[in-house]
Structures are given as structure tokens and as C-alpha cells.
Amino acid sequence: MLARHKAFNGQLLNSIYRNPRAALAIYRIFSCHIRIRCDSKFTLVVFGEKFGTEPDEETVHLIQLTKDLSLNLHGFSFHVGSPCEKFEAYARGIALCKQLITVSKAIGYDKVHLIDVGGGFPGERGTDIDKFANIINDANFTLTSYLHSKRIVPKNGKMMRMYYINCRVFNSFFDEMMGFQSRRLQLLSESANEEKFLSSMWRPTADSVNLGGGGIVILIIRKIFEYISFSQENLKFYCAYINFIMSHLDFEDINVVNDSVNDIDVIRDIIKTEKPEDAFYVTDVGDIIKRHQEWISKMPKVVPHYAIKCNSNSTVIKVLAALNAFFDCASKQEIAQVMQYDVQGERIIFAHPNKLPSHIKYSRNVGVERMTVDSELELTKIKELFPEAKVVIRIRCDSKNSPILFGEKFGCDPCEEAVYLIQCARDLGLNLYGFSFHVGTPCLELDAYHRGIEICKQLIAVAKSIGCSNVKLIDIGGGFSSISGEEFDDVPKLINDTVENLDPDIRVISEPGRYYVGSNFTLASYLHSKRLAISDDGKTRRMYYMNCGVYNSFLDELLGLQARVPESVFEPKRDEKFLSNIWGPTADAHDLILKDVLLPEFHIGDWLVWRNMGAYTLTLSNTFNGFPIPTVRPFIRESQWLMSLYLHKRFAIYLKIYLELYS
Numbered sequence: 001m002l003a004r005h006k007a008f009n010g011q012l013l014n015s016i017y018r019n020p021r022a023a024l025a026i027y028r029i030f031s032c033h034i035r036i037r038c039d040s041k042f043t044l045v046v047f048g049e050k051f052g053t054e055p056d057e058e059t060v061h062l063i064q065l066t067k068d069l070s071l072n073l074h075g076f077s078f079h080v081g082s083p084c085e086k087f088e089a090y091a092r093g094i095a096l097c098k099q100l101i102t103v104s105k106a107i108g109y110d111k112v113h114l115i116d117v118g119g120g121f122p123g124e125r126g127t128d129i130d131k132f133a134n135i136i137n138d139a140n141f142t143l144t145s146y147l148h149s150k151r152i153v154p155k156n157g158k159m160m161r162m163y164y165i166n167c168r169v170f171n172s173f174f175d176e177m178m179g180f181q182s183r184r185l186q187l188l189s190e191s192a193n194e195e196k197f198l199s200s201m202w203r204p205t206a207d208s209v210n211l212g213g214g215g216i217v218i219l220i221i222r223k224i225f226e227y228i229s230f231s232q233e234n235l236k237f238y239c240a241y242i243n244f245i246m247s248h249l250d251f252e253d254i255n256v257v258n259d260s261v262n263d264i265d266v267i268r269d270i271i272k273t274e275k276p277e278d279a280f281y282v283t284d285v286g287d288i289i290k291r292h293q294e295w296i297s298k299m300p301k302v303v304p305h306y307a308i309k310c311n312s313n314s315t316v317i318k319v320l321a322a323l324n325a326f327f328d329c330a331s332k333q334e335i336a337q338v339m340q341y342d343v344q345g346e347r348i349i350f351a352h353p354n355k356l357p358s359h360i361k362y363s364r365n366v367g368v369e370r371m372t373v374d375s376e377l378e379l380t381k382i383k384e385l386f387p388e389a390k391v392v393i394r395i396r397c398d399s400k401n402s403p404i405l406f407g408e409k410f411g412c413d414p415c416e417e418a419v420y421l422i423q424c425a426r427d428l429g430l431n432l433y434g435f436s437f438h439v440g441t442p443c444l445e446l447d448a449y450h451r452g453i454e455i456c457k458q459l460i461a462v463a464k465s466i467g468c469s470n471v472k473l474i475d476i477g478g479g480f481s482s483i484s485g486e487e488f489d490d491v492p493k494l495i496n497d498t499v500e501n502l503d504p505d506i507r508v509i510s511e512p513g514r515y516y517v518g519s520n521f522t523l524a525s526y527l528h529s530k531r532l533a534i535s536d537d538g539k540t541r542r543m544y545y546m547n548c549g550v551y552n553s554f555l556d557e558l559l560g561l562q563a564r565v566p567e568s569v570f571e572p573k574r575d576e577k578f579l580s581n582i583w584g585p586t587a588d589a590h591d592l593i594l595k596d597v598l599l600p601e602f603h604i605g606d607w608l609v610w611r612n613m614g615a616y617t618l619t620l621s622n623t624f625n626g627f628p629i630p631t632v633r634p635f636i637r638e639s640q641w642l643m644s645l646y647l648h649k650r651f652a653i654y655l656k657i658y659l660e661l662y663s
Contacts, residue, residue, distance in 0.1 A: 035078065038092060045589050047079045075114025080120050083123070148355070148357060149354030149378060164354040258638060280524055283313070285634045285635065292325060294488070298489070299510075304326065305509055311516075321343050329351070330350075335362065350363050354410075376421065393412065393436070398440055402445070403442070404441050426467055435459050438478060446490060453499065473507050475509050476510050478512050482518025519614065522613060523617075527544055528605075542580040550584055551622055554593045555617070578600075581597075582599075588625070
């Protein structure tokens with residue numbers, strides 16, 4: 001094992017924490033801290049697989065190598081994992097470091113005088129601080145969130161209270177999504193003996209993954225507009241830092257390239273001319289235009305509303321706005337982002353069934369009239385804040401084959417509950433405008449669309465029979481995959497057949513997202529470190545470390561929804577493959593993109609290309625550990641650029657005529 005390790009370190013520039021040659025490549029006066037592996041057996045998250053040397057022969061070899069390279073060895077470090085409940089792991093790590101300091105002095109290092117005990121200290125109130133030396137107690141952080149929506153639904157023979165708050169897993173409750181925490185909440189007005197009910201707590205996004213706690217028993221919340229305090233138990237500071245925000249990227253002029261150029265050519269040119277170190281995307285604007293044209297031509301009776309949540313890049317929005325496209329927004333921030341490109345309110349649907357009061361007021365002020373609901377309480381809220389809104393009732397219609405479903409979080413029962421909401425809308429004097437559904441994403445069961453449309457037809461008949469005469473919309477939602485061309489033809493055929501004999505007064509819309517952008521964004525990432533690791537099972541793995549990870553592009557990989565495989569930008573494809581892991585750049589052990597996959601040999605300095613990266617990557621990115629969100633470099637081919645100028649005028653005229661006929 002040691003012989004292989006020596007040979008490996010002789011070839012590669014690696015991280016200074018494991019291989020001092022990297023420090024030599026920077027400057028010889030660098031003070032090295034050698035990180036050893038010292039995982040606790042009592043933590044949820046351990047780092048030993050990703051970081052740290054074995055505290056035996058491997059570490060002694062690195063000490064000797066540091067000496068041979070005339071580098072300054074300053075100390076040793078370890079991380080026991082997080083959160084660590086047993087202080088013995090720290091004692092073990094410190095003891096190992098003391099032994100290594102003794103070894104270092106024997107080799108000739110007289111000034112090794114630092115031990116870094118890492119992190120992982122628990123932050124709960126009541127923790128006995130005497131057991132942990134030098135800890136930073138972060139248990140004094142309390143989150144206050146606002147409960148803006150509520151509904152009661154039957155589930156497994158019981159009534160489940162669904163609560164919707166203004167804070168989400170992507171900006172404070174990441175541990176809940178990963179299953180590491182289940183924090184207790186309390187009302188600011190809570191009394192001691194309140195009755196408790198089976199409940200679920202949902203966050204504000206239009207993502208069904210955004211569940212704070214399912215099947216938990218909490219106090220009944222009597223009023224919707226109450227504040228909830230998440231306090232006491234493990235609300236750690238880093239939760240506030242893991243802040244997934246909708247990406248706001250500076251617009252750059254679209255690069256017009258020769259017709260023979262592809263995305264790899266564009267990436268190579270950027271690398272050669274700019275020599276970047278951060279990851280970046282290139283996006284084929286011509287393909288976005290082509291997909292819009294394809295939808296309009298193949299499904300002329302279904303008006304697409306691009307789902308901003310899928311990819312909020314400014315170039316995408318600008319291009320679609322210029323093509324007179326429509327938009328699906330889920331917050332006032334998304335509405336504002338779209339409207340800055342001269343998109344009027346009638347081209348937007350506020351497709352979030354549970355909205356913050358201020359967002360409803362904002363939509364009223366800017367003229368976004370169409371909005372979805374799925375509960376009586378939301379109807380009451382709209383009656384108070386936006387009585388002239390065009391109300392669209394969202395029903396539940398999950399596909400039988402979709403990785404992500406929305407039926408638990410959004411949508412009323414399409415039978416009795418939907419009829420009851422129709423009656424409520426009539427009794428409140430609201431303008432019931434239509435019905436919507438979402439089958440899940442990506443949808444692999446096309447019949448789900450047929451099923452949903454047929455249910456909406458029946459509900460329209462019911463609504464008109466009880467006096468709701470202005471119902472004229474069916475929103476078939478999203479879930480469309482990023483396929484195009486002949487592969488896409490089965491989708492329009494089924495939907496066109498289903499809406500063929502629809503009342504001409506009924507308008508059909510959709511909310512595609514990944515269809516527009518899923519396949520035309522390509523990510524380029526830089527491979528900066530590499531090592532060979534031999535596991536307990538005797539297998540040798542190549543560990544690759546690159547400048548982009550699960551927190552700024554690969555959340556789907558973290559959740560197990562994708563397993564995209566890269567290729568080298570400059571190296572030719574090779575047949576021989578090796579067992580490999582690809583890690584992201586952060587100090588988090590969960591920043592693992594690919595695990596135990598067979599890949600060709602990559603080298604430090606390689607740029608890796610990841611295709612089909614346009615959907616739910618940038619919009620879920622953050623700067624955790626200080627690593628930047630990748631920039632976007634749009635390009636378009638010359639012939640497509642000229643064609644787009646023509647298409648812009650053509651679609652503007654086409655849609656204007658269409659709207660006059662169907663609005």
C-alpha cells in the first residue's frame with residue numbers, strides 16, 4: 001500500500017493537506033497542516049472517505065516527504081464528523097496528533113506546534129460544555145417563520161393538517177430534507193395544554209421535496225397568519241448559510257459563432273483564451289428558440305408558460321420574452337424578474353396554490369390576475385386581498401411513473417373536494433376561471449395528461465351547472481422531458497387528440513420547464529486534485545476533486561435523481577475504465593457527485609464536460625464554503641441568429657392572432 005502511495009504522490013500535484021508537492025508548486029514557505037483521518041462512530045456525517053490520510057504509514061510518509069521538499073510542517077488536523085456526541089473521538093484524535101508530532105521531531109521538525117481538532121461540536125442547549133474543550137456553542141440561533149397557508153386533507157383514514165410557511169429546506173431546513181434532523185416547532189402564542197393533531201409542514205417553494213416534517217404531531221394552528229418559532233434544538237448557524245437562492249446572473253451578450261461550432265468547441269475556446277479556474281456553463285440559445293418553435297407548431301392549441309423555477313437564467317427569460325412566450329411564476333420575485341423584460345401580467349400565471357399575502361397583493365398591483373388555489377382557506381385569502389383575481393383550482397392528478405410527484409403537497413381531491421371548492425368560489429363571489437393539475441416530473445406516463453384533461457372537462461361542466469359561467473381555462477402543468485424531434489412526437493399526439501373536441505371557448509395552457517432548457521446547458525468543471533484510495537475491501541478507487549459540486553449544480557445527484565457521467569474536454573475517449581468517485585469542492589462529506597462508477601482515467605488539470613445540465617441546477621445553487629455559482633456563457637450559431645430575428649416577428653403575429661381568437 002505504501003509503495004503504491006509513494007508512486008502515486010510522485011506523479012500528481014495534490015491537495016496540500018495530503019500531498020506537499022501541491023504546496024511546492026505554489027511556494028516553499030507555505031506552512032503545511034497534514035490532515036489525518038479520525039472518524040467518530042457516533043456521528044451522522046463523517047469525512048474520512050473524502051478527506052484525511054491514514055494516521056500510520058501514510059502520514060509518516062507525508063511527514064518525510066514534506067521534509068525532503070524543504071517545506072514548513074506546522075501541525076496536524078483531523079475532523080471527527082458532525083455532529084459528534086461523544087467527546088472520546090476528540091481525545092483519540094489529539095493523542096494521534098501528539099504521536100505524530102513526536103515522529104516529526106524525530107525526523108527533524110522542531111517547530112511543529114499546532115493541533116487542529118476540527119469541528120463537529122454539538123450545539124444543543126443543555127450540552128455539558130465541560131466535556132468539550134474549545135467548542136463554539138451555536139445553539140443560540142432561533143428561526144422565526146411565518147405561516148401563510150393551511151389546508152386539511154384526508155390521508156390513510158385520518159385528517160392531516162397541511163401547513164405552509166415562508167422558509168424552506170433550501171434556505172434553512174436542509175438537514176430535514178436529508179433526514180438528519182426533525183426539529184420541534186412552537187407557536188409564539190403557544191400555551192401548555194394545547195390539543196395536538198397529525199400534521200405536515202411544507203416550505204414555500206413549488207417543489208414537492210420541500211417538506212419540513214411528514215406525519216408529525218404538532219399544536220393546532222388556529223389562524224393562518226401566525227408566526228412559528230423553530231428554537232432550541234440544533235438550529236445551527238450553518239443552516240442559515242446553506243441558502244439556496246434563485247440564481248441572479250449578469251447578462252452577457254450572446255456569442256454568435258460559426259454554424260459548424262458545437263458546445264465543446266465553445267468550451268475549449270473559453271478555456272484556451274481565458275484560462276478560467278471556476279466552473280461555467282455554455283448554453284445553446286438557438287436550441288431554446290428551436291424548442292419554442294417546435295412546441296407552437298406541434299401543439300398550437302396548448303400555450304406554453306415557461307416555468308421560471310426550472311432555470312431562471314436571464315438569457316433564457318430574455319429570449320423567451322422576445323418570442324412573446326408566456327411564463328409560470330411561483331412568487332412575486334419571479335414575477336418581478338420576468339416583468340423587467342416587458343412581459344405584461346396577462347402573459348403570467350401565478351401557479352402556486354399557497355401564496356404569501358404580500359405576494360397576492362403584489363400580483364394585484366402589477367396585473368397578474370390568474371392564480372391557482374387548492375383549499376378553502378386560500379380562496380378566503382384571495383377574496384380578502386385580490387377579489388377580482390381569476391381563480392384556477394388545482395386538482396391532484398399524479399402520474400403512475402414520475403420520480404417527483406406533487407400530489408401530497410399540492411392539489412385537491414378531484415371529486416368531492418374539488419366540487420366543494422367550486423361552490424366556495426361561487427359563494428364568495430370569486431371569478432372561477434379554470435382548473436389545473438401537475439402529473440409530476442419528468443412524466444413517464446403520458447396517459448396521466450389525458451386523465452387530467454378529462455377530469456378538468458368534467459369539473460368545468462359541474463362549475464357551469466352551478467352558475468360559474470366564466471370558466472375557460474385548463475392548465476395541464478409541466479413534467480415534459482427535455483427530448484425533442486421525433487422522440488417528442490408522442491406527447492403532442494396524445495394531448496392534441498385529447499383537446500381536439502374541446503369547447504372552443506376553453507383555452508389550454510401548460511407549464512414546461514426542463515423541455516426548454518434541460519438539454520441545451522452544458523457544464524464545464526475543472527479537476528484540481530486526485531488521489532488513489534484503497535478501501536477496507538481491498539479495492540482501489542480513483543478519487544477526483546473538482547470545482548463544482550452538489551451545492552452549486554448537482555443537487556439531483558445528491559438526491560439520487562440523476563447520475564450524469566462526464567467526459568474530458570481535451571483528452572480522447574479511452575476504453576479502459578477504473579472504479580472512481582467524483583467529489584465536489586466543499587468541505588462537506590455529502591459533496592459527492594458520483595460514487596463507485598467506472599470512468600476513464602482523468603488527470604489533474606483536465607476539464608470535464610457534463611451535458612443535460614439546464615434543469616434545476618442553477619436555480620438550486622448556492623455559494624456554500626465560498627465556492628461561486630457557475631457563470632453562463634450563451635452562444636448562438638449565425639444561421640439561427642438570423643432565423644431568430646424572423647421568428648420573433650412571426651411568433652408575435654401568430655400569438656397575437658391566437659390570443660384574439662381564444663382569450
